[in-house]
Amino acid sequence: MKVIAIYSIKGGVGKTAAAVNLAAEAAASGASVLLWDLDPQGASSYYFRVQPKVRGGSARLVRGDSQLVDHLQATEFDNLDMMPADFSYRNLDLQLDDLSRPKQRLRQLLKGLEEYYDYVFLDCPPGITLLSENVFHAADALLVPVVPTTLSLRTLDQLKEFLARGKPQNLQVMPFLAMFEGRKALHQDVADEFRKTNRGALKTVIPNASVIERMGLEQAPVRKFAPNSDAAVAFRNLWREVKRRIG
Secondary structure, eight states, X not given: OEXXXXXXXXXXXXXXXXXXXXXXXXXXXXXXXXXXXXXXXXXXXXXXXXXXXXXXXXXXXXXXXXXXXXXXEEXXXXXXXXXOOOGGGGGHHHHHHTXXXXXXXXXXXXXXXXXXXXXXXXXXXXXXXXXXHHHHHHOSEEEEEEOSSHHHHHHHHHHHHHHHTTOOTTOEEEEXXXXXXXXXXXXXXXXXXXXXXXXXXXXXXOBOOHHHHTHHHHTSOHHHHOTTSHHHHHHHHHHHHHHHXXX
8 A cells, every 4th residue: 555645835736636636546547545635624525525524533533542444435436435534633733742652643543544445645734743744654655736936946945854854764755846837937937947956856747727726616526527638637647657656
């Protein structure tokens, strides 16, 4: 089982769109997939029409009074299950801080799923927190969407600086460009800088497309309602590239 986290320090960079569409593409390829919506806002859960509610909340999970398998829900897509969000996730940092090994709890929870899934995708809230450090220790790959702006590049540098202090050995960091508009000179300039300074970056670029915005109206990944759109093709290619990288 491979754990793939979609994460950024910065909000509003397309994390949830990437998580939802990559999970859908992996499931469509025949893999057994789980998407865990770790964001208390519950956007991934909404896109898959899953109620953002975990019985007993995050406290029971953190304490070990319940396990992930107790809360998993099927989606309408073959091979794709959901661990829904819950508003109690806003307290995860405090709950994790009470543990003796606070950075390892997420990894321990996921271990019980190895016999069920080929891939687990984590849709992560922004910021560097104790929860995000749990994500770093649990994940095999950290996918970092980068919007072509100077501030987004700056937060990627901040993330790399943080990980340089003690990145888990097995963690592959894979930034990629998202919300890209080729007709904008600024986007082209920032994209050039991004490629120069991030040689391990994924080559696939996710466009800034209205069809991605329609996901909220359709409550579905792009492949369901616009399978031949540029955005759907881009997410399909992104998944193929990620899959090659992680083996």
